[in-house]
Amino acid sequence: MSRYVVQRLLLLVPVLLGVSLVVFAVMALVPGDPALAILGPYATPERLAELRAALGLDQPWWRRWLGWLGGILQGDLGRSVSLERPVAEAVLERLGPTLLLAATALLLGTVLGLAAGLLAALRHNRATDRLVTLAVLLGISVPPFWLGLLLMLLFAVWLGWLPASGMVTPWLWGGGAGAMALTVDVARHLLLPSLSLALVAAGVIGRIGRGAALEVLAADHVRLCRARGLSARRILLVHALKGVLARVMPVIGLQAGFVLGGAVYIETIFQWPGLGRLLVDAIAARDLLLVQGGVLVLASAYVLVNLATDMAQHALDRRTAAA
């Protein structure tokens, strides 16, 4: 392992600690006294004090944070009031579908965005470039939830090509269908929700990608590849593409944040059984421990994705200095 990787892994510790502190602090924003809320207005001061001690509310904030942190390290995120089961269990169960959705959306968005950006740069100031620029502008200006509704209306309701909601067709699940049929079924369910997120991500990636491609294609070291007799295709697909990827990588990391956050809308619209929908339900039920756990897990996933994109950028361009 190179020094860079070790450094980045070590840096992960304070960032994750910080993330947990922020999640903890946000939940401390909840107005009012939790003990009062639980016991009601007629509780005696003694009972209130007793419950506060039981909830740890009489402790200083940092002790409560450390206690919560200790629980997390043991896989204990508390107990969900609304689901009447451990938060960790509920969250982990929903994490898989969300990661599947987010990863697909990010991959689609990256491929679409890079292709659009490169195409626009190659056809700089021509009709294709203007068309891509317009599409990219629409991409970054469209609310993903509205886009999701439109896609659903068009492809599921009007054309009937794709399922409108859920992750699998219920009768296929556990119905003895083969792995292949099941995969195809999930892919069909996945297409619309991931596309709703991917088109927006592609807008941002395409915008940055176009600028990066213009810069890279004009750079001397790419231009002068031609002096060595390399083919235009090789220069584009090897030299220019790597340069563009290295520049776009941090933006892909940022888009992971958008995709993970945006999953909240898209899972709600498409009834996708993921963490985002769990969060919306938990907020509606005022199940704060569940919200806390879900946000913590999603934010940690985002931190890890950013670690991955940073490392990918370092692998693409070794001049990137360690933080």
Next chain:
Amino acid sequence: MSRDASRVAAEGIATPALPVWLRHPGAVAGLGLLALVLLPALAAPVLPLADPAQTAPAQRMLPALSAGHLLGTDQLGRDLLSRLVWGARASIGVGVLATVIAALVGTVIGLAGAWLGRWADALLMRGVDVLMAFPYLLLALAIVAALGPGLGNAMLAIAVANVPFFARAVRGAALEIRHQDYIAAARLAGHGELAILAREVLPNLAPTLLLLMTTTLGWMVLETAGLSFLGLGAQPPAADLGSMLGAGREFLTTYPRVAVLPGLVIVVLVVGINLVGDGLRDLLDPRWVPRRPGAGLVATRAAGPVATRAAAPVATRAATPAAAPVATPVAHGRGGTGAACADDLPLLRVRGLEVRLPAPSGPVAAVDGVDLDLRRGERVALVGESGCGKTLTALSLLRLLPAGAVQRGSVRLDGTELMALAARDLQALRGRRLAYVPQEPLTALDPLFRVGFQIDETRRAHGADTALATPALLRLVGLSGVADLPRRFPHELSGGQRQRVALALALAHGPDLLIADEATTALDVTVQREILALLRRLCAEQGRALLFVSHDLAVVSTLCDRVLVMYAGRIVEDAPAAALLRRPAHPYTAALLGATPALGRPHKALSVLPGAPPMPGTQPSGCRFAPRCPRVQPVCHAGEPDLVPYAGRGEAYQGQDWDEGRRVRCRLPLEDEA
């Protein structure tokens, strides 16, 4: 050069009455879209609209164009148009407010980070880092979850989630301002830090801040709409566009209009905001050039960066018709007529080479009618000050000019007319018969690939079987002793090693002609001498022709047989190296020699040639050197002299005519004064 010049010119041409932003089509379109949503939203209280909260169950889901309801009614019989206008009003208001709050708090944090010193800065910025480690939507969601749903809380959550972004950007801008001279001056004048912040920093920060706010306003509107969509923002009966969309979702299949229209308004609004933001960014960017009607389009296109595939055909298209009169329409293949008479034909024959660069007033010739011949194995130097057209000449021999530059004339390699070659045939020549070594080796090497990879791909470009094997190649350029070299990246090599790698890439296919463009200028003197010795050896041993571009006559003297002196796009003197160095004929050559330190003559007085070569397009009508020439006579201004044979005194030098084939472009060449 060209950018600033064209900006000035463009502003000169434009009608002064037209504000500059009106010439930014994106900004104008953006303002139009914005007005479409913003004006009705602002005027909502005075517009004759129905009460947006007035329910009428009997009139639910009326279609568009119903009596009294232009866009129909929604699921509760409320007027849709009225709700859209009032909803947009709420969305814009919340978005703007969230932006202002985020900007204010972010500015305070950013300024504190930039001004309070290391520890406070480190602490604040780590805090910002941690907040940025959250997907911002998730952070906003958590805050709303804690505070409870409501439009005010949603707005606050979005604002908080965006504070880190502003804090980081403001800190960066403020740190830059902090190191400016006028801040130091204000301190010396005895102003307190707070006064400096208020009077000096904030006004200078304002454009950046305005730009940040415009570019984030779009997100803010989208994000608050998102929270409302989830039911966490506006609570009924109040509504913003997001909550209308969320409520309309249930009726998507039956009455799509109710959900689709609010989304459409959001899109129009946000596209408008983003276009205005982009426009503002361009207008605040000093490098931005407003587009002029007609000619402006051409200029913008020409000034644009190169696209690898696009550039070649454009240049070809532009160049071929002009070249046609000069070039023979028949392109000779290798081994055709050209090779048959290779003995009497030079390896490279250039005739009437012209390179035109785009300029606001139309293209100007930076290389203006260059003729040159290079025999097989001959080493020729091309010298002159910067800006004389040397590099453009060198690049045009490979047809590798930067985008926008157009070349004309004839370039023949072994009888093959390069100007008439298709891109694919040209590619087959580059690197194999013609090779190029640039001034800065980092421009010849892609920083993202290992040296070994680049050597391999270059060897494979024309079939690896004809190329030199990598170890032999590395030995050739004196790199065989560097351990692990192929595994290294260009930035892990020294300047000299990089230049040797660049040479190795150029030599991989044993080219007939090596073009070295200031290939030693960027190196320190000892390394420079090593590379020069290497070049001399490589050419002498393998009978390779060399075109060595340099501004340094001292370097040239040890390497080349013949020297071409270039001034303002023209060859002004062409002479054997020994004769030229001892007895320059052109006053410009003499001036260059006078400015060259000579080895072993430490006390030689260096004379400096005042002034600079004329910019392309501004050459005088007479001799181009006349304005700077110490020997100028009235006759020099009467038309430009031709490049004519110069006899000198016909002395012999080492058994050869001292001045053989010598030419000079001067009416009053220097005589031997000794």
